[in-house]
Amino acid sequence: MKIEILNAHICDPLNAIDRVAALYIADTKILSIGEPPADWQADQSLDASGLYCIPGLVDIATRLGNSGQAQEQSIRSETQAAVSAGITSLVCMPDSNPVMDSAAQLEYIQQHCQSSSPCHVYLIAALTTGLKGDMLSEMAALKQAGCVGVSNVMHPLASNLVLRRAMEYAAGQGLTVHYQAMDAALQANGCINEGLAATRMGLIGIPNAAETAAVAVCLALIEHTGARVHFGRLSTQHAVRMLELAHSEGAQVSADVAAHHLFLCDDDIPAFDPNFHLLPPLRSASDLIGLRQSISKPVFSAICSDHQPHGADAKLAPFASTLAGASTLETLLSLVLRLVDEDLLSLQQAIALVTYKPAQMLNIDAGSLTAGAVADLCLFDREQEWVLQADTMQSRGKHSPFLEQRFKGKVKYTFVSGQLVYSESS
Amino acid sequence: MQHFLTTESLTSDQLTAILDTAESFINADGSSVKKVPLLRGKTIVNLFFEASTRTRSTFELAAKRLSADILTMNIAASATVKGESLLDTLRNLEAMHVDMFVVRHQDSGAAEFLSKHISPGISIINAGDGRHAHPTQAMLDMFTIRRHKGDFSQLKVTIVGDLLHSRVARSQIHALRTLGAKEIRVVAPRTLLPRELEALGVDVYADVESALAGSDVIITLRLQKERMQGALLPSEHEYFQLFGLTSERVALAAEDAIVMHPGPINRGVEISSAVADGKQSVILQQVSYGIAVRMAVMSMLAGNNL
Numbered sequence: 001m002k003i004e005i006l007n008a009h010i011c012d013p014l015n016a017i018d019r020v021a022a023l024y025i026a027d028t029k030i031l032s033i034g035e036p037p038a039d040w041q042a043d044q045s046l047d048a049s050g051l052y053c054i055p056g057l058v059d060i061a062t063r064l065g066n067s068g069q070a071q072e073q074s075i076r077s078e079t080q081a082a083v084s085a086g087i088t089s090l091v092c093m094p095d096s097n098p099v100m101d102s103a104a105q106l107e108y109i110q111q112h113c114q115s116s117s118p119c120h121v122y123l124i125a126a127l128t129t130g131l132k133g134d135m136l137s138e139m140a141a142l143k144q145a146g147c148v149g150v151s152n153v154m155h156p157l158a159s160n161l162v163l164r165r166a167m168e169y170a171a172g173q174g175l176t177v178h179y180q181a182m183d184a185a186l187q188a189n190g191c192i193n194e195g196l197a198a199t200r201m202g203l204i205g206i207p208n209a210a211e212t213a214a215v216a217v218c219l220a221l222i223e224h225t226g227a228r229v230h231f232g233r234l235s236t237q238h239a240v241r242m243l244e245l246a247h248s249e250g251a252q253v254s255a256d257v258a259a260h261h262l263f264l265c266d267d268d269i270p271a272f273d274p275n276f277h278l279l280p281p282l283r284s285a286s287d288l289i290g291l292r293q294s295i296s297k298p299v300f301s302a303i304c305s306d307h308q309p310h311g312a313d314a315k316l317a318p319f320a321s322t323l324a325g326a327s328t329l330e331t332l333l334s335l336v337l338r339l340v341d342e343d344l345l346s347l348q349q350a351i352a353l354v355t356y357k358p359a360q361m362l363n364i365d366a367g368s369l370t371a372g373a374v375a376d377l378c379l380f381d382r383e384q385e386w387v388l389q390a391d392t393m394q395s396r397g398k399h400s401p402f403l404e405q406r407f408k409g410k411v412k413y414t415f416v417s418g419q420l421v422y423s424e425s426s
Numbered sequence: 427m428q429h430f431l432t433t434e435s436l437t438s439d440q441l442t443a444i445l446d447t448a449e450s451f452i453n454a455d456g457s458s459v460k461k462v463p464l465l466r467g468k469t470i471v472n473l474f475f476e477a478s479t480r481t482r483s484t485f486e487l488a489a490k491r492l493s494a495d496i497l498t499m500n501i502a503a504s505a506t507v508k509g510e511s512l513l514d515t516l517r518n519l520e521a522m523h524v525d526m527f528v529v530r531h532q533d534s535g536a537a538e539f540l541s542k543h544i545s546p547g548i549s550i551i552n553a554g555d556g557r558h559a560h561p562t563q564a565m566l567d568m569f570t571i572r573r574h575k576g577d578f579s580q581l582k583v584t585i586v587g588d589l590l591h592s593r594v595a596r597s598q599i600h601a602l603r604t605l606g607a608k609e610i611r612v613v614a615p616r617t618l619l620p621r622e623l624e625a626l627g628v629d630v631y632a633d634v635e636s637a638l639a640g641s642d643v644i645i646t647l648r649l650q651k652e653r654m655q656g657a658l659l660p661s662e663h664e665y666f667q668l669f670g671l672t673s674e675r676v677a678l679a680a681e682d683a684i685v686m687h688p689g690p691i692n693r694g695v696e697i698s699s700a701v702a703d704g705k706q707s708v709i710l711q712q713v714s715y716g717i718a719v720r721m722a723v724m725s726m727l728a729g730n731n732l
Contacts, residue, residue: 202557
């Protein structure tokens with residue numbers, strides 16, 4: 001199948017392309033941009049006048065579903081939601097039910113994804129058995145089965161000694177540790193940032209030090225073990241500064257932030273609204289400003305959704321008793337574009353953080369429009385406005401801190417491996 | 427207003443209306459009136475997920491004196507233990523055609539949560555939710571203060587003790603601010619002070635003596651025994667040494683200062699017996715005023731007058 005996409009504004013940060021041009025696809029690969037290949041005869045021609053064409057988005061922290069949802073169905077719904085939002089490569093965290101801690105479990109999910117998912121799905125495996133934090137997972141077997149990294153997600157490790165050994169072992173297997181910095185003892189059952197909002201609502205706060213202390217310990221162990229660590233979902237300004245410093249001194253570290261942490265702080269939480277129960281928590285206004293100012297720094301390799309689809313019951317309780325997390329795939333692109341509108345990033349920088357930069361960090365073949373690359377594309381209307389509404393969300397989870405808010409930038413077509421997997425009208 | 431969940435967003439007029447209505451339920455001797463027919467035919471359910479003696483029984487008495495039918499359910503011992511969700515418990519009780527729920531729950535935000543999911547026309551009164559709010563307690567405290575001091579605008583009020591875990595203190599602070607108290611001082615060990623409390627409009631003091639100096643109203647909070655376990659405090663003894671309300675410390679306050687406590691008191695921990703039983707103590711009056719204030723809140727919600 002030969003496809004040509006005409007008149008789109010192509011933005012490909014890896015190759016520094018930022019102009020209106022034609023793009024040519026043959027079967028699963030991109031052939032060229034600009035001039036048609038010799039003897040070109042398209043089977044399908046798409047006039048994309050007025051649209052941007054970027055590499056399909058790579059979202060490095062998502063979940064396909066939580067317990068209680070039939071796995072196959074939730075794989076289908078969440079990956080469909082992803083492509084409707086221009087995301088063509090999803091990375092799933094291992095805190096699913098059952099936990100992704102064995103090669104068999106990984107293979108099982110991969111098989112289901114092959115038959116049900118319109119996009120590429122990559123898996124991060126558990127760092128410890130059952131994410132329980134005391135015994136190492138079989139990392140060699142997990143790597144063999146295709147995991148792109150290992151993580152204990154938000155589950156605590158029994159001790160710093162376990163962290164040290166897990167990092168050493170992962171380094172020996174050439175696996176990146178995806179670390180979510182949260183000192184469990186300092187977290188102390190907290191469910192919200194320790195600040196005025198917590199004080200006002202009488203909720204247990206999580207101090208910034210729960211994140212910075214964990215970052216400090218992990219940085220010390222990186223120096224000791226030589227492990228490659230990616231720090232996921234940072235929420236505090238101080239932790240970001242620590243990582244910027246380590247990165248500038250040559251440490252093998254990278255970081256990401258969830259898109260909602262670049263727009264919301266704890267002052268924005270309406271009284272006890274569980275849509276805002278997120279972990280790490282929304283931090284103070286000064287942390288929000290700090291994160292926004294740092295997002296252009298080289299230590300950041302990604303902005304992610306931290307998508308966590310929950311059923312309705314998960315949030316039907318008083319705030320602290322609800323499950324943390326929200327469905328955030330569908331707002332990722334618009335939020336990233338908003339960073340451009342707010343002059344925090346150039347369009348190229350912003351797109352880079354959801355395409356080639358996370359792809360390079362994960363070492364996967366995605367995120368660029370280079371000739372010969374897999375033809376994963378997102379075509380969107382930069383100006384079209386839309387409103388996030390629970391009943392029109394594609395995800396099975398209907399919780400979001402952005403419900404009823406207006407967004408700009410609407411995905412029109414999504415291609416995965418040269419196939420049109422989403423078009424807005426269908 | 428359909429629900430009474432917190433003192434935080436209420437206006438001075440609303441708070442004053444509650445106090446004035448409560449006043450109408452008080453006899454000349456300070457006791458509350460024995461029976462009025464205001465809520466005849468109404469059904470009120472006391473829904474207590476957490477143990478309580480004073481609050482539960484004064485709500486019961488208040489309802490009975492308003493001629494309502496009242497049923498008290500101690501849920502801690504029944505349904506939720508069997509895994510029923512809070513919402514399901516509420517739905518089941520709703521099916522019994524209740525007009526008003528008085529809810530106490532260990533989770534902050536529980537009353538607010540229920541108010542969002544309850545059928546229209548049914549009222550929720552928050553009788554204490556986690557660390558968040560205990561608005562009827564705060565109102566009976568305001569009532570007690572007003573009875574003794576009259577005007578709020580010249581008052582220095584000092585709150586001593588475990589502010590971190592105290593829903594009472596939070597509700598008092600909001601009410602005192604709205605009613606225009608001149609100074610609200612708080613003092614506690616650093617481990618029992620929530621972050622950014624100053625932003626609620628209070629002055630945080632480091633030592634109890636300066637916090638009490640010249641104060642017109644002293645409110646001391648209960649110290650839970652569990653606080654020693656979480657490494658929040660070294661010992662009850664040291665707490666009493668540093669923050670316990672003794673006659674010597676009360677003497678630093680204004681001569682006619684009143685001493686209050688939401689109860690139940692721990693003698694020799696946050697307050698000495700001499701002070702608790704002394705002539706400046708109004709602790710038992712707080713309890714009896716609690717009935718009139720709760721009658722006021724219940725009747726005003728039922729009559730849509732709040």
